[in-house]
Amino acid sequence: MNLRRRVHEHIHRVPPHSIGGIVSLARVPPGQTVNLVHIHGGHRLRKRLADLGLNVGMPVRVIQNPGFGPMILGVKCDSRLALGRGMAEKIQVEHPQI
Amino acid sequence: MAANLTIALAGNPNVGKSTIFNCLTGARQHVGNWPGKTVEKKEGVTDIAGQNLVVVDLPGIYSLNAFSPEEVITRDFILNEKPDVVVAVADASNLERSLYLVVQLLELKVPLVLALNMGDIAQARGIAIDPASISAQLGNIPVVETVSKHGAGIDALKQTVHQLVATPQSTIPVPVDYGEPVEAEITALQTLIEADPTLDQRYDARWLAVKLLEAEEDILAYLEAAGQRRLLDAAREAMQRIKAASGDDSETLIADRRYRFIGQALNGAVTRPSSALETGSDRIDRIITHRVWGLPIFILLMWVVFQFTANVSAPLLDWVDGVVGGPVTRWATAIFGALGLGGSWVESLAVDGVFAGVGGVLVFVPVLFFLYLAIAILEDSGYMARAAFIMDDFMRTLGLHGKSFLPLLVGFGCTVPAIYATRTLENDEDRRLTAFLTTFISCGARLPVYVLFGAAFFGAKAGVFVFSMYLAGGAAAVATGFILKSTVFKNKSVPPFIMEMPAYRAPTLKGVLLYVWKHTSQFLRKATTVILAASVVLWFLTAVPAGATLEQSLFGIISKALAPVFAPAGFDSWEATGALVTGFVAKEVIVSTLGQVYLGGDDAPAAETPTLGEDLAEIARSLGEAVVLTVQETINIVPRTVNVIPGVSAPEADFFGAGEADAEDTTELEAALNRTFTPLSAVAFGVFVVLYVPCMAAVAAIRQEFGARWALYQVTYSLGVAWLVAVVVYQGGRLLGLG
Ligand SMILES: Nc1nc2c(ncn2[C@@H]2O[C@H](COP(=O)(O)OP(=O)(O)OP(=O)(O)O)[C@@H](O)[C@H]2O)c(=O)[nH]1
Ligand SMILES: [Mg+2]
Numbered sequence: 001m002n003l004r005r006r007v008h009e010h011i012h013r014v015p016p017h018s019i020g021g022i023v024s025l026a027r028v029p030p031g032q033t034v035n036l037v038h039i040h041g042g043h044r045l046r047k048r049l050a051d052l053g054l055n056v057g058m059p060v061r062v063i064q065n066p067g068f069g070p071m072i073l074g075v076k077c078d079s080r081l082a083l084g085r086g087m088a089e090k091i092q093v094e095h096p097q098i
Numbered sequence: 099m100a101a102n103l104t105i106a107l108a109g110n111p112n113v114g115k116s117t118i119f120n121c122l123t124g125a126r127q128h129v130g131n132w133p134g135k136t137v138e139k140k141e142g143v144t145d146i147a148g149q150n151l152v153v154v155d156l157p158g159i160y161s162l163n164a165f166s167p168e169e170v171i172t173r174d175f176i177l178n179e180k181p182d183v184v185v186a187v188a189d190a191s192n193l194e195r196s197l198y199l200v201v202q203l204l205e206l207k208v209p210l211v212l213a214l215n216m217g218d219i220a221q222a223r224g225i226a227i228d229p230a231s232i233s234a235q236l237g238n239i240p241v242v243e244t245v246s247k248h249g250a251g252i253d254a255l256k257q258t259v260h261q262l263v264a265t266p267q268s269t270i271p272v273p274v275d276y277g278e279p280v281e282a283e284i285t286a287l288q289t290l291i292e293a294d295p296t297l298d299q300r301y302d303a304r305w306l307a308v309k310l311l312e313a314e315e316d317i318l319a320y321l322e323a324a325g326q327r328r329l330l331d332a333a334r335e336a337m338q339r340i341k342a343a344s345g346d347d348s349e350t351l352i353a354d355r356r357y358r359f360i361g362q363a364l365n366g367a368v369t370r371p372s373s374a375l376e377t378g379s380d381r382i383d384r385i386i387t388h389r390v391w392g393l394p395i396f397i398l399l400m401w402v403v404f405q406f407t408a409n410v411s412a413p414l415l416d417w418v419d420g421v422v423g424g425p426v427t428r429w430a431t432a433i434f435g436a437l438g439l440g441g442s443w444v445e446s447l448a449v450d451g452v453f454a455g456v457g458g459v460l461v462f463v464p465v466l467f468f469l470y471l472a473i474a475i476l477e478d479s480g481y482m483a484r485a486a487f488i489m490d491d492f493m494r495t496l497g498l499h500g501k502s503f504l505p506l507l508v509g510f511g512c513t514v515p516a517i518y519a520t521r522t523l524e525n526d527e528d529r530r531l532t533a534f535l536t537t538f539i540s541c542g543a544r545l546p547v548y549v550l551f552g553a554a555f556f557g558a559k560a561g562v563f564v565f566s567m568y569l570a571g572g573a574a575a576v577a578t579g580f581i582l583k584s585t586v587f588k589n590k591s592v593p594p595f596i597m598e599m600p601a602y603r604a605p606t607l608k609g610v611l612l613y614v615w616k617h618t619s620q621f622l623r624k625a626t627t628v629i630l631a632a633s634v635v636l637w638f639l640t641a642v643p644a645g646a647t648l649e650q651s652l653f654g655i656i657s658k659a660l661a662p663v664f665a666p667a668g669f670d671s672w673e674a675t676g677a678l679v680t681g682f683v684a685k686e687v688i689v690s691t692l693g694q695v696y697l698g699g700d701d702a703p704a705a706e707t708p709t710l711g712e713d714l715a716e717i718a719r720s721l722g723e724a725v726v727l728t729v730q731e732t733i734n735i736v737p738r739t740v741n742v743i744p745g746v747s748a749p750e751a752d753f754f755g756a757g758e759a760d761a762e763d764t765t766e767l768e769a770a771l772n773r774t775f776t777p778l779s780a781v782a783f784g785v786f787v788v789l790y791v792p793c794m795a796a797v798a799a800i801r802q803e804f805g806a807r808w809a810l811y812q813v814t815y816s817l818g819v820a821w822l823v824a825v826v827v828y829q830g831g832r833l834l835g836l837g
Pocket of ligand 2: 115116128129135136156158
């Protein structure tokens with residue numbers, strides 16, 4: 001939980017896109033697996049995403065990301081989710097620590 | 099004990115609930131490979147150990163937090179109707195996500211059976227599941243493995259449900275531990291809830307406490323209305339405390355713990371090959387949903403579908419037409435003659451009314467058969483969801499998002515289910531706008547009109563004419579989208595696009611045939627009810643006053659009065675106007691009316707009367723020929739498609755050496771149409787038919803979903819647009835010298 005809190009504070013101080021290690025999901029190239037660290041958005045949206053398997057702290061695999069338009073994500077191993085770009089821009093992710 | 103026990107089927111979208119429902123009840127619910135097919139609850143009856151149980155098929159939901167109207171239906175049913183058993187259907191090939199809902203159902207303490215469906219797909223991916231272990235981890239709920247597509251495991255499921263009903267288990271221990279600080283707040287809220295008997299009786303206290311911390315909107319609204327201020331304030335404070343202590347929102351923590359719980363439950367119960375990160379579906383998607391190729395592939399597929407419906411169906415259509423118009427009519431006349439009713443009004447009603455009307459529509463059964471066949475294959479393969487994905491960018495320019503494209507696609511089959519399909523959209527404005535647009539998407543019922551006019555005026559180019567009519571409908575939908583977006587819905591925000599992409603699957607013969615049968619039989623039923631009634635009413639209108647010619651009949655008089663309206667559009671004949679008026683009932687009626695007014699009156703000259711044997715032999719022979727031609731036309735889709743590219747001219751198959759259209763004999767009706775329409779006015783007429791009010795049933799559906807005012811807007815707007823566009827087409831064509 002500690003790490004996550006640090007991440008939160010970080011994001012709220014520094015504008016998105018410009019943090020080392022933490023990027024918006026929209027900028028992750030296909031084939032990479034990343035961890036979700038923050039979702040900018042209201043309760044409703046966050047809950048909807050959580051229902052579908054996109055919750056803070058969870059891994060997401062980017063299956064398709066052509067650079068514009070919606071992208072396809074691999075969630076919970078077997079589920080494939082299409083996500084609009086605007087949405088993906090609101091999701092902050094980082095590479096998992098190895 | 100209640101007279102009838104109720105079993106509810108609940109689960110994520112597209113996990114096979116309706117398929118299981120069909121297995122249990124023998125019903126024929128719509129199934130297909132995309133999320134959101136079932137949008138209302140359907141009831142059926144199943145027999146378990148000699149006892150009748152009511153089975154309820156529900157729309158798919160991802161969690162008990164409902165977002166769209168169809169999800170509310172499911173949530174409310176489970177919460178309020180309290181079914182005796184809930185069968186939670188999970189997708190064994192996507193278990194982790196499926197169990198998120200199951201855990202919530204467990205927390206609700208409903209009597210639960212877990213059905214692990216789609217075992218075949220899991221197996222194919224090398225995923226091994228140990229149901230006993232899962233059961234043990236989830237508080238010993240019964241777990242049954244099923245492959246509902248093949249009906250496997252259904253008996254075991256029935257057996258399990260039976261046992262659960264016979265020996266109801268006492269409440270299942272609470273499974274999920276939400277950790278501190280959430281658990282402490284749950285306990286505190288629980289105490290508050292238990293102190294209030296009105297709440298305690300209605301809800302499980304712990305469940306409600308968790309829902310409060312999840313800030314579930316509907317529950318909050320309900321409690322607000324019930325005057326539970328104190329509880330709501332307590333919940334709000336609890337959420338603030340949680341956020342302060344952990345740095346995370348309570349609902350994020352709750353979801354996190356649920357997923358962790360699921361991860362633990364599946365740990366050891368599920369083993370999977372480590373390598374299978376990319377599935378076959380992902381590889382197909384790299385082409386199908388490609389940013390550059392996706393759209394051309396989509397357009398190509400649509401083109402093939404229209405070729406399929408317009409050309410491949412033609413030989414069988416001609417065959418049915420020949421049989422109904424020739425031998426069958428002759429036999430009926432012979433029978434009436436033998437009964438001494440020859441020339442009487444009874445014969446006239448049957449031959450001029452029913453045969454010309456209903457028969458004229460039945461002719462198009464082959465066309466619809468092929469249309470529904472194509473749609474069924476698209477649906478069952480998993481392509482529908484991809485179409486939504488590909489069209490998302492485009493739909494955004496209309497102020498909608500990709501998901502709205504699904505009702506539009508459904509609309510190619512029939513507008514009525516398309517209007518109901520908008521229930522999968524989350525906000526009401528999106529639904530209204532989408533439903534408004536679906537009415538312009540050319541449905542199966544309009545197709546016979548274009549096929550008839552295409553054959554009458556454009557011969558071998560009929561396919562192009564038909565395709566243009568579809569394009570006209572699509573263009574009207576797009577233009578309407580723009581107009582509404584910048585006027586009525588100016589302040590509407592476009593919701594984010596989030597949609598599950600189901601794995602591709604080979605369409606099943608059973609699934610496809612079921613869909614085709616359901617829709618084609620619906621059409622047949624319509625032919626024997628609505629269209630039959632319309633034909634009879636029309637026959638009376640054309641027969642009154644007695645002895646009058648068609649033109650002097652009541653029908654003729656009404657039509658004539660309205661006809662001048664259509665003068666600028668080039669089809670102001672009273673026959674055409676009359677057909678459009680009757681088309682309000684259902685668009686197929688346009689064809690039956692034209693059949694009645696043009697053919698009903700004149701007696702077909704029976705040159706030579708073949709014997710019954712000759713008739714039958716001829717019917718069989720022409721059927722054989724039609725089948726061969728159908729194969730030929732199917733093959734010809736390839737050269738016809740390739741030939742669209744300028745400069746390419748691939749040869750077409752020609753089994754009988756008939757050498758195209760000149761060998762094709764025009765039917766009587768086509769000849770009659772040629773006398774009153776020009777090709778240009780036929781186009782204008784076609785355009786009007788695509789665009790004006792779909793039918794009474796569609797208007798009723800809009801009224802039911804969005805209210806009378808919205809239905810009235812639709813009727814007014816679509817009539818206006820139809821008239822305007824038809825006029826523009828006709829006048830424009832004349833200016834270009836096409837008249
Ligand atoms: N391979 C396989 N496919 C299945 C099985 N059960 C159902 N299907 C297919 O899965 C797809 C979805 O089935 P439905 O029964 O329509 O799913 P649903 O849960 O009712 O979906 P919604 O009504 O959209 O919530 C269809 O294409 C079915 O043919 C199964 O056990 N194995
Ligand atoms: Mg269903």
